[in-house]
Amino acid sequence: MNTISAGNRFNLSKLCNSENIAGILLFAFFMILPALTSAYKIQVYTYFFSSILLCLSIVFIWGYCGTFSFGQAAFYGLGAYGYAIISGNMGIHSLTPIAALIAIFIVWLFALILGYFMFYGGVNDVFVGILTQCITLALSTFFGQTAGPEWRIGKIALGGYNGINKISPLYFGSLKLKGIPFYYFCTLVVFATVLIFKILEHRKFGYSMVAVRENRQRSSMFGYNVPRLQMFVFSIGGAIAAFAGVLYAAWGSYVSPQSMSITQATLPVILVASGGKKSPVAAMIFGFIYYFANNLLTGSGSSYSLLILGIALVVVVLFVPQGLFKAMFDFIDGKICKEARHGN
16 A cells, blocks of 8 residues: 555656746736736737747757757847838738748748758768857848838848838737737747647657657667657757747747847857756746846946856856756655655
């Protein structure tokens, strides 16, 4: 009877670990947050969620599958530009979800083709990061020089470094997703993505990603088609980043080449590494804390905001290489398991 009880406690601990509990509590907090703060702050927090979704795309391809990429900012920017161009040319509010889906599909296809040439061509490790960084810089440079009147797709001028303005918000039927409705939509998207990631961790596909992350050669010897898996994961990560770009464009009604800048390409990678690349909840928490602190310091007029935050990130990366919140979750779970063993 004691053995069964211990087994039940072990199985329960796999689900009721500190990371999952933190995720549930955080979801509950964000759902009640609009009742606790101003409409302006809710608007700011909505932007945070689009950036956090970008971070989650990095967790998926790097933390789960071991593919280090600087290309998520490119997919993010392409998703935003795609939504702006397609929705602007459609000109019908009720069709904005279709415009978003088309934009995400185009970016997914682009990432799939890019992944095919990279992974079937034997490009891996740091070279993926270099190649994707080059693509991000190339796209940013290209969109930056589209200021002339000839750079127009249908009714939409690309605008060069001025970008595209007056982008339509998302609509679902007659419901305009702006303000609190859009905040709740972004919240549900982010936490649904985290939930899907957590479910995948205990599925065959998730185990395959972890196997490739830990040892590509051994996985190949066991019969995994490693390039195909990497290509597929890379394309899904691109689609998630494109979705984040769509949310950003719909939130701010604006997109520019700055969305594919060096900072935009590098910062999410640092945030994921600092929070914990193998834990979507850890990356989400650290990302939100960073964007909140950055907004607070910038709003206070401090000229040292980026310096302070940069030093904090360096300290975390140096002394907690597995990620601050990932290490915290592991420590708590380790203490609980140790006490459970002593209790038996």
